[in-house]
Amino acid sequence: MHLMSPSHQKMEQILGQTLQYSLDYNLNVHGMPTSGSVAISDEELILFRDEIAVKRIPLQNINEFKVVQMVGSGALQIVLKEKTEQLCIFTQDLLPVFADLAKMLEYHRETGVFPAPDDEEPVKTCPKCGLVIPEQTNICFHCAPKGKYLWRIVKLSLRYKATLLTALVATLIIQLLWVVFTYMKGLVVDNYVTSGSQDFTGLLLMMGGYLIIPLLLFGLEYINERCSSYTAAQVGRDLRGILFERIQNQSMKNALKRPTGEQIKRIANDTEKVQDFVSYHGKEAVVRVFSVSVILAVMFWMNWKLTCWIVLPIIAGFFFSRFIFKRMNHPFRINWKLFSKMESVLYDILSGIMAVKVFGSEKREIKHYSGCSEKFAHSMYVANFYWFVMFPVSTFVVTLGEYFYLYFGGNDVLSGVLSFGKMVTFLSCIGLLYAPLNWLMQLPRQLAQTAISAGKIFEIIDEKEDVLDRGNAIDKEIEGNVAFEHVHFGYKVYNPVLKDINFSVKKGEMIGIVGPSGVGKSTMINLIMRLYDVSNGQILIDGTDIRDISQHSLRSQIGVVLQETYLFDGTVWDNLIYAKPDATMEEVVQAAKIANAHDFICKMPDGYQEYIGSRGYKLSGGEKQRIAIARAILRDPKILILDEATASLDTETEKMIQEALKNLTRDRTTFAIAHRLSTLRNADRLIVLDGGRIVEMGTHEELLRHKSVYYNLVMAQRQTSKLSKEPA
Incomplete structure (x- = not known):
């Protein structure tokens, strides 16, 4: 709902005062098209016609605001000292927004407070791009600062900076050793193959280096993997804990606006994607950039002219990658949304399996879920289609430099400008250069997925609550x-x-x-x-x-027995002591006796340790209700709330529990x-x-x-x- 007409600011200038609301109406008293507005300031209602204030009524003189539906139109009316006056007429499509305006003005008349319409806006749009924001979120993922979310993940990872830096340093040394290993190949070719040198001591030293470097690489890879895995596991644990705690502490309003399946996805799937980013993609991105920088520095030092021919296509590939990244965000957002929808449908169907069976709706639900799965599969195909088309093109653009090198480098070797050993070294460096570049070309795909998942996580973490403890x-x-x-x-x-x-x-x-x-x-x-x-x-x-x-x-x-009884997956004992984890056996049994639950519990094979399954599926409705009542009794609350607490009980059992509750409610x-x-x-x-x-x-x-x-x-x-x- 948007209670601000296009001429809102102009009317404020005319009146010289701030307006709370303004709406345009479009019909005159004869039902013909016209142009006018209704404006509300702190003190009065002003009626405009053709941008001229034709009527001004103090709000304190108005006894009632109401909207009347007529044939094909509606009217805003006010009551002044029991006399009804019609202010304006509008077409049928404006009826809902004028009805809301009347309710808001009635609320102000009773309380003196102007409610903010933006807080209740049913259709949210992004002020930057104009796209509709989904109801269960507050973020426009088209305009959201994706780099900001990724940086927050990095800052979270810095809690474990010792292991993270160890993994990073180990990986950097690995990349340097590969450069040294490559450079040694050229030295062997120039000093011992093409020159015919008999310096076996130097050759043996080079061979020793060839043996030592792989051992070092093995050890460093072990350190890297161990530290990376540890850091990622800790960050994933922290994120899941923070997110779960945030979801637990959120208000009922925020908790109910998102499907349960979607919240599960954010805790499980989205944190897993972020964890993968920490353990591999984020760290590797730093290392690969470092590796490319070192290799390019070596290549420029060896032959800057040939290196320029290699770099030109890489620059073109970089701009092409940015183009890919921008194009991939939207399909991956759609893919995330459909996957979330699919999981929510699955959760609802499995949670309501009893209703599905009772109504014989198995085929319909199979079709429903299959339809969601088909849409998700198609969205995955569309998201990957961009990638599978663009990635080969970008790879080809980047590797064009190799063809340039073969032509110009070959000519330099034939003319004696470049030695054969340096050509081998340079060619090996190109191989080392293209490996991280090809990896970096695939990075936009991973960043797009990670940024969306991180955004979904931080949306909940950053969400403002409407029920908060005061300072x-x-x-x-x-x-x-x-x-x-x-x-x-x-x-x-x-x-x-x-x-x-x-x-x-x-x-x-x-x-x-x-x-x-x-x-x-x-x-x-x-x-x-x-x-x-x-x-x-x-x-x-x-x-x-x-x-x-x-x-x-x-x-x-406060002890509560709600109309919808919920029992957790576990034993009778687990569900009873949920209200008081440190309760003694005597306290639990006493509470069960008051709720008339002790007898049927003792008849179970394992008594209080009987496993009752998810939602207590092994129990009857009345048995579930009695355990819920015993759970509330065990808490020994100062205030007891019973919302249809005996609804699932037969008349005889209800009578017994009413007597027990009579004793329970004394002094409570x-x-x-x-x-x-x-x-x-x-x-x-x-x-x-x-x-x-x-x-x-x-x-x-x-x-x-x-x-x-x-x-x-x-x-x-x-x-x-x-x-x-x-x-x-």
Whole structure:
């Protein structure tokens, strides 16, 4: 959403004040095309027609903003002292953006704050190149500074500079020894082959050098490989650790915007590509450049004229490589995106294998995954096509110098200007020169892949969070007094889910939260756990704003049983002590007994050490729920949150657990959500939500006597229950 018309700055100049928003409308009252704008400043709404301010209304005089859909068009209306006034008319395509403007102005009218539209922009575009940025990322990889990402990898590698420099020095010495080895060939030819010298002592020394140098090369290669592998492994470990920690600490908003499969890819595949860069390509790039420089220096020293004929094609090849690098970025970005999509689809299918089987969708999912795989394979072919076409051309351009040398060098030998030994040395140097050059010609492909992977990694690492501990955040031992004071919250700030929520809870009270689906019940408990921050207002625990309490301290004192039970791959014991790793056997058994889980656990072959598999697939829904309840009990929380905690239990078991929970909730603040309203009849108070607001509050009996929203919900459930019991 972009709430700034093309004439925004011009209108600011006309008015002499800063505008918050401005939108162009395009129809007059007769439905004919026109030109006009609606502008909002800090104090007033201004209506422009043909760049002339024709109406100015103070915002404080407006009681409501609304957008009305008409036949083929829409209208922005305002209410002034219960009188509705139509400001402008626009075509149907502008209806969504004017509707958002009305919501944002309503939000400002209630809170006094102008929400920023850019924070909620559904389609992000790069300000530099104009390309659309994918929803799950904030980086335009077409314009991103790829060298910056690679340099950050280098700086990370410098944590292990001792082993890295050892590997680098070893490799540099290897390259120097190859130059010496090549130069010795020319000396042997000139001094002992073509001259017929009988100096066997010198010849034996040369032969000794021929034996010693390979041994040195072997030893140096061993040192290089060992140090390189160690450094790469450490950098890969560090990156995976930093990335995993960052993903663990990210807010729910950022965690949910990327598919799980993509996040796994960034931790596994992208860090592996960076690790390869550290262990081989990055280091080798430095070494190969050094090697080319040394060899060229030797060649210029031997014969600068012939060397110039070698260098000219190399310069042309260098510019051609830059051309290749620019052309390869885009196909490799597409390739990364499709590979990520393929892995995300695979993860979703395997995670939902039960649903796939139940609906008999195996063939459809096979076709779906095969389609993603086919697109990835095609993108890989396209990405490599550029390379396989351009690389032979660039290689041919670079090696043209060899043909020049054979012609001009051969003439110099025949004319006696160049000795045969120097020609052999020079030819060997050309071979040594082309080996690193050919390697460097392939480097753009590796750099493109590494830069994209590094960019994806650092995007998450650098991502700004919307839920952060304040600088003065404290670790607080909480008691359980909770208060909501004028709390507003919306996943889009100007479209609130909760509006002006006010209530207080004393330590030990049990509060039931009820209301139709989608009114914000789960959102309310998410705010208590500070998975999101309130848009306005504050939530207090024991009189302290929860934003002043560290997230770890807050959540470590809250026990949660969510509607969707999640058990980790492992044993019953592993899942129970997840809430309290240092729990004793007695504590675990006691928690299991309170949750009515001890009996069925003991009936398993291995009892508490029974392996229950990924997501607890060996257990029934009710058994999973009881283990989740025991896990929350074991934590001995000061605040307990139950989100449909007994939803998967049969009536008899639920009754037993309700008795256990009654004992558990004593002296412990409890928030409970349940669609079966009968399960909340013993709550100290019920909060009834409707339309994002608290419409009723009281005990079960009080609300029934009131005969309003809660009463209607109870009656509707009773009627449904009667219908379900009637014989078919």
